[in-house]
Amino acid sequence: MGLKFCNKDKTALVELEGDMRRFDNPKLAQRMLACLRSSEKVEVRAANLTDWDSTTAAIVYKIMRKVKGVKLVDFPQGLANTVHLALKIDRKPYIAKPDDDFFANLGEDLIERWQGLRRALVFMRRTAVSFWRLLSARAVIRSADWIEALADNGYRALGIVMLASFMTGLILAFVGALQLRLFGAQVYIASLVTIAMVRIMGAIMMGIIMAGRTGAQMAAVIGSMKVNEELDALQTFGLEAGDIVVMPRLVSLALSCPFLTIFADLAGIVGGMLAAVAMFDISPAQYLLYAKQAFAMRDFIIGVVHGGIYGIIIAACGCYFGINCGRDARSVGDAATKAVVSAIVIMIVATGALTWIIEGIGI
Amino acid sequence: MSETIIRGENLEIAYGENVLLRDGNFAVKRGDIFIIMGGSGSGKSSLLKTLIGLKEPKAGRVFIRDEDFYQSDEAKRRQIMQGCGVLYQSGALFSSMTIGENAALPLQQYSTYSPETIAELVELKLALVGLQGYRDFYPDELSGGMKKRASLARALALDPDILYFDEPSSGLDPVSSRLQDELILEINANQGTTIVVISHDVDSILTIGNNAIYLDGNAKQITAAGSPQEWLRNPPNAALADFFKRRRGE
Numbered sequence A: 001m002g003l004k005f006c007n008k009d010k011t012a013l014v015e016l017e018g019d020m021r022r023f024d025n026p027k028l029a030q031r032m033l034a035c036l037r038s039s040e041k042v043e044v045r046a047a048n049l050t051d052w053d054s055t056t057a058a059i060v061y062k063i064m065r066k067v068k069g070v071k072l073v074d075f076p077q078g079l080a081n082t083v084h085l086a087l088k089i090d091r092k093p094y095i096a097k098p099d100d101d102f103f104a105n106l107g108e109d110l111i112e113r114w115q116g117l118r119r120a121l122v123f124m125r126r127t128a129v130s131f132w133r134l135l136s137a138r139a140v141i142r143s144a145d146w147i148e149a150l151a152d153n154g155y156r157a158l159g160i161v162m163l164a165s166f167m168t169g170l171i172l173a174f175v176g177a178l179q180l181r182l183f184g185a186q187v188y189i190a191s192l193v194t195i196a197m198v199r200i201m202g203a204i205m206m207g208i209i210m211a212g213r214t215g216a217q218m219a220a221v222i223g224s225m226k227v228n229e230e231l232d233a234l235q236t237f238g239l240e241a242g243d244i245v246v247m248p249r250l251v252s253l254a255l256s257c258p259f260l261t262i263f264a265d266l267a268g269i270v271g272g273m274l275a276a277v278a279m280f281d282i283s284p285a286q287y288l289l290y291a292k293q294a295f296a297m298r299d300f301i302i303g304v305v306h307g308g309i310y311g312i313i314i315a316a317c318g319c320y321f322g323i324n325c326g327r328d329a330r331s332v333g334d335a336a337t338k339a340v341v342s343a344i345v346i347m348i349v350a351t352g353a354l355t356w357i358i359e360g361i362g363i
Numbered sequence B: 001m002s003e004t005i006i007r008g009e010n011l012e013i014a015y016g017e018n019v020l021l022r023d024g025n026f027a028v029k030r031g032d033i034f035i036i037m038g039g040s041g042s043g044k045s046s047l048l049k050t051l052i053g054l055k056e057p058k059a060g061r062v063f064i065r066d067e068d069f070y071q072s073d074e075a076k077r078r079q080i081m082q083g084c085g086v087l088y089q090s091g092a093l094f095s096s097m098t099i100g101e102n103a104a105l106p107l108q109q110y111s112t113y114s115p116e117t118i119a120e121l122v123e124l125k126l127a128l129v130g131l132q133g134y135r136d137f138y139p140d141e142l143s144g145g146m147k148k149r150a151s152l153a154r155a156l157a158l159d160p161d162i163l164y165f166d167e168p169s170s171g172l173d174p175v176s177s178r179l180q181d182e183l184i185l186e187i188n189a190n191q192g193t194t195i196v197v198i199s200h201d202v203d204s205i206l207t208i209g210n211n212a213i214y215l216d217g218n219a220k221q222i223t224a225a226g227s228p229q230e231w232l233r234n235p236p237n238a239a240l241a242d243f244f245k246r247r248r249g250e
């Protein structure tokens, strides 16, 4: 039963016998192939083969591929046909995948980067054009898209943004007060929390939460639209993806983020108050008094403007990576990840740059 | 070789209140190429889902190789399904795996073969569908027709004795579509595989089918069962006469 072979005077003989279903003996198959290599004529016989399946066909197929001049004798019709069908199609060599060649990789990397930069520039140009069309009231506007985007980026995000800020204010107050207490100056905890939240922390917390929540969602939704060829369909209807897909998200986020920042500031100050009152024996009235003294309109406006800029960054990253997503499920995941990571990185870099500019020219 | 391998008994298929089929009875014989015909939206894909265990019928029973599918326990169902290969309408290849890995997946999952044997089997199946040399490609690097063939290779991996196709020629050009018909005939002849095809491609139906049912979306019933070649000569009802005339005539 099974596979037998011999090789005499450059004429090899292979016998398939009995029930060869589920044949799984790679070592034997390997030995057989080694034995056949030195022969000029090969005969494969199947007169006593009772049962076969694809494993049998795979063995015969392999023999026919590796050795020339093979004759099949007494084969069941179906088995012979299956093997011939597999062989019939022109034998293509493996189409070589690019090797790990350092210089080739470097070159490709540079090209890829250059193309990435170009795509980003194209995206910015198109977005600017769409924005201009929107301002001059020539854009196609679907009110449903806008309402949905405003709701989603606005009040539905309020809870989570405020919670995160509240906790930040609380932690800030706790850590700060531990230090200030060394000088008996724990009442200044209100000033510390207020300045930090209003100037930058409220905006940052809002930005990080919105990048994780909304930026990722935008990239995934737009990416899926790309996979379903919805974006192509838009184009064939003469509609600009920029008008329909990007503008509602970009504008609504740019509008809602400053407001979310204000709520984040408030939540942070309240969080600080909770820590101060509960753990450091400061009365609410005292806390509010110091908070009010520390509050500066200039800081507040800077913070809110930061929030708006973060909104634009988040929406731009989400839309950009969604639109440039690949065409399969895996790339949708990649797009969402890239949207979040790059939004956060760009936000941090932008904060640095903005602070430098603001302090530099002394607004 | 004319035993029944799939049988639907008084099947009722519905989504909530939306009933698609009432009192559906039919039988598929071993070795048949069985066609499910019907207009778009008549519930062909839903019937297929019922046959492959993805959608429980509202009433009635499905027998596969004399086992009552929906009365069986989880382990039994899985065992029944291992003998079935399915080619989904969209291909449904896993995009994070190469073509070779896609075809190897059912073998790794359900067989105890050694990795070498699995590799040989994948090689054979890809060659059978004309994709030799594409083992290391990802689905998004292939054309639509190639993706379909790749998912056929995956469906064939476990040597199923029943193979289901949902609209195999949708999205294919006529030449690829004829080649695919030939492939279906070869698989059926060589390994005696029973094949169930959803189709409304008349040429293809007449080339490959030896038995068929017609789902009427308006009547919500199977209004005809028999041989499509016979129906062409002698339509059993007006809907079928229309079906053949319209699709052929244009």
Ligand SMILES: Nc1ncnc2c1ncn2[C@@H]1O[C@H](COP(=O)(O)OP(=O)(O)O)[C@@H](O)[C@H]1O
Pocket: B015, B020, B038, B039, B040, B041, B042, B043, B044, B045, B046, B047
């Ligand atoms: N998952 C689902 N939920 C609800 N209704 C569905 C679902 N899938 C299909 N339908 C409905 O069932 C009907 C038949 O669908 P389908 O079986 O896909 O038809 P066919 O494949 O014949 O074109 C359609 O009217 C469709 O709206």
Ligand SMILES: [Mg+2]
Pocket: B044, B045, B089
């Ligand atoms: Mg369908």
